[in-house]
Amino acid sequence: MDATHSPEFQRQTVLKVSWRLLPLIIISYMMAYIDRVNISFAALTMNKDLGISAYVYGWGAGIFFLGYALFEVPSNMILDKVGARRWIARIMFTWGLISGAMAFVGGPTSFFVLRFLLGVAEAGFFPGIIYYLMLWFPGRYRARVISALFVAIPVSNAAASVISGAILEMDGMLGLHGWQWVFILEAMPAVLLAFVVWHYLTDRPREAKWLTAIERDWLEAQLAAERRAVENRGHMSWFRALIDKRVIVLALIYFMSVTSGYGIVFFLPQIVKALGESNFMTGILAAIPHAIGVIGLLLWGFSSDRRNERRRHFIAAACVSAIGFAAAAWLRESFWGIAAMSVATIGLYASRPAFWPMPSMFLSGAAAAAGIALINSIGNLGGYVGPMIVGWIKDSTKSFEMALYFLAACALSSAAIAYFAKGILETRATEPTAK
Numbered sequence: 001m002d003a004t005h006s007p008e009f010q011r012q013t014v015l016k017v018s019w020r021l022l023p024l025i026i027i028s029y030m031m032a033y034i035d036r037v038n039i040s041f042a043a044l045t046m047n048k049d050l051g052i053s054a055y056v057y058g059w060g061a062g063i064f065f066l067g068y069a070l071f072e073v074p075s076n077m078i079l080d081k082v083g084a085r086r087w088i089a090r091i092m093f094t095w096g097l098i099s100g101a102m103a104f105v106g107g108p109t110s111f112f113v114l115r116f117l118l119g120v121a122e123a124g125f126f127p128g129i130i131y132y133l134m135l136w137f138p139g140r141y142r143a144r145v146i147s148a149l150f151v152a153i154p155v156s157n158a159a160a161s162v163i164s165g166a167i168l169e170m171d172g173m174l175g176l177h178g179w180q181w182v183f184i185l186e187a188m189p190a191v192l193l194a195f196v197v198w199h200y201l202t203d204r205p206r207e208a209k210w211l212t213a214i215e216r217d218w219l220e221a222q223l224a225a226e227r228r229a230v231e232n233r234g235h236m237s238w239f240r241a242l243i244d245k246r247v248i249v250l251a252l253i254y255f256m257s258v259t260s261g262y263g264i265v266f267f268l269p270q271i272v273k274a275l276g277e278s279n280f281m282t283g284i285l286a287a288i289p290h291a292i293g294v295i296g297l298l299l300w301g302f303s304s305d306r307r308n309e310r311r312r313h314f315i316a317a318a319c320v321s322a323i324g325f326a327a328a329a330w331l332r333e334s335f336w337g338i339a340a341m342s343v344a345t346i347g348l349y350a351s352r353p354a355f356w357p358m359p360s361m362f363l364s365g366a367a368a369a370a371g372i373a374l375i376n377s378i379g380n381l382g383g384y385v386g387p388m389i390v391g392w393i394k395d396s397t398k399s400f401e402m403a404l405y406f407l408a409a410c411a412l413s414s415a416a417i418a419y420f421a422k423g424i425l426e427t428r429a430t431e432p433t434a435k
Helices: 007-037 039-050 054-082 084-104 108-122 125-134 139-150 152-170 178-200 213-231 238-243 245-265 268-273 279-307 311-331 335-355 365-380 382-397 401-420
Strands: none
Touching (some): 007 039, 007 084, 007 139, 007 152, 007 213, 039 054, 039 108, 039 152, 039 178, 054 108, 054 382, 125 139, 125 365, 139 279, 139 335, 152 178, 152 279, 152 335, 238 245, 238 365, 245 311, 245 335, 245 365, 245 382, 245 401, 268 279, 268 335, 279 311, 279 335, 311 335, 311 401, 365 382, 382 401
């Protein structure tokens, strides 16, 4: 029996790749997410210092995603040409510098400009990572790998909540406000990690000197077989991928899901702050829903891979999220409301490992780079819409109650689209089994 046919050999090879690549990728994604959402904690004192209303803050928090969306596709196409190692390092270095510069905003205009530029700088990072993982991991492992990647989101949200709450207590040190220290200190790791990524990542399996020749050959053969299986159903150019109905449907689903997600991420600290806690305790309490959300992330990722099923897993997760948001609205600002938000985050995080393997069922090569970038680009416009509408509702009603019902409706809409798009999205047979 050929050694490469052994399940143990294959498992050990994938495990070796995982230990080599995933820790750095996960840490890098954590830094990206912290620098993207630390504005939610800075806002606890920054908004008052700069005279920014909830509506203006929502616009500024969300405008990040306009810059992000505009440059997603070209960024991922460049990554496909020059390699992930160089391009991801470049992205991290520039977003780190701009995130640190957020410490020096002086009002709404500079706030808008720097948030927009931060989105431009970070554009391509997440879809680049998803595409990069497609180049390394066979299809039957992808939901678990993406689950591992998405652990970075609840962990970084929880860490940012605790750390940012503590950093805010540095108010007045060296003549700077606490919110300025949040931006400065939390930007530094991204700049430093850019150099680590440059030296450590390997673009493709065939270049991996840290794998044996047998391991490289098996991995390359397995991934090539999957690409052929996709291309045999019809080769797709990168341009055609941008107008493919499956890509458009996935983008719409992701848009509704992201709207619900970022609508709460940017305002959760303010909702918790309404309980009357200190900045530090607000950070501790705001970390709870994100930490509990890891449960759904891991369970759904394992179940989705085990059953080789994506769409129904996503629908179930989105429904759980909608129930949590609706319950949080009904319970209002209370400790029980935080528990309901934990249910919402379980569903929200659980939806991601079920969702992101779906594009690889029908996309490969440059088409995958472009299609994944477009899905993420359109989807993340929800990061613009969600905070803006939540801020508007909060200013209009003086409460987050109706805003939470709006987020519940967005989560439920993502489930509804996935349910009624069964004929488009049901492509389970496209993930070949290893031989």
